[in-house]
Amino acid sequence: MSSPPTHQPAPDHLDDEFDIAEAKLEPAVAAPPKQRRRPALIGLGVALVALGGLGAAWLATSMSDTVRVVAVREDVARGEQITEDDLTTANINTDPALDPIPAARQSEIVGQYASVDLPAGTLVTEGSYSSDVRPGEGEAMVGVAVTAAQLPGEALRPGDIVRIVDTPNPQDDPPGSTPDSIEATVVSTTTDEESGQHMVNVIVPEVRAPDLAARVATTRIVVVLMSRAGGQ
Structure with missing residues (x-):
């Protein structure tokens, strides 16, 4: 009676084949996608930079066109005499529709009388003051x-x-x-x-x-x- 076959260990080359098969089953790592340039976004960025430059140029021009004029610091009622403490100065953009008094003439206004009510924060104009009180006597x-x-x-x-x-x-x-x-x-x-x-x-x-x-x-x-x- 013959004895049953004895289990023999697998040859080394079989182990190698299994390792190769398992390696083939592992998912491949995908390459990172290429970044695509978007012309629209690039154009938008260029436009924003250009607008920023134009804004800075406009601001510089506006600042250079300002003039210093006389303004009212404290409320002055019509008929009241204007004192130095009632006045201050302010920088404004030149506008032909306005008729302000240059800051260099501030001393001329001190001692004058308000022809109209002068609220604090307003500009002093040629018609807002007078050398005498109106209406006067008679x-x-x-x-x-x-x-x-x-x-x-x-x-x-x-x-x-x-x-x-x-x-x-x-x-x-x-x-x-x-x-x-x-x-x-x-x-x-x-x-x-x-x-x-x-x-x-x-x-x-x-x-x-x-x-x-x-x-x-x-x-x-x-x-x-x-x-x-x-x-x-």
Whole structure:
């Protein structure tokens, strides 16, 4: 009777084959993807850099166009005398629509009287102060409320001499003689942005103030600008 076959160890070359097979089963490591250049992002970056340069250039230009002017530090009511402590200076961009006082003239304003209310933080302009108190003795200030059609085309300035002239009713015939009028001096003008109505503050002799106020209440008036030949 023959004996059963004895288990023989696998040859070494078989182990090597198993190792090779296991190595083949391991997943291959993928190569990192290549970074693609995006032209749109590159263009955006270049544009942002260019805009930054333009902004810096604009800021430098704006700063170079500023001027130093007189401003109000403390509230000054109309008619009050302006003191040195009431004033300060500020840098603003040049604007033809503004009429500020250069900082070099600040000393000229000290001792003057405010022609209008000067809130803190506002600029001092040519028409916001005067060398005397208005209205003075024997004078009165009257507010003349009118529309743009009742004013001259030329903007009124403080110191202008005007005549407030009576006008007939819209349905009446033109007057056969020269209508009555009252001469006055312009102190200031303001405009209500919502209604478009203009308020012209004028100085008249005290005895004429009630008459002018009554005429203004009828709204049948026109403001006429007189000659500025005297340099006003």
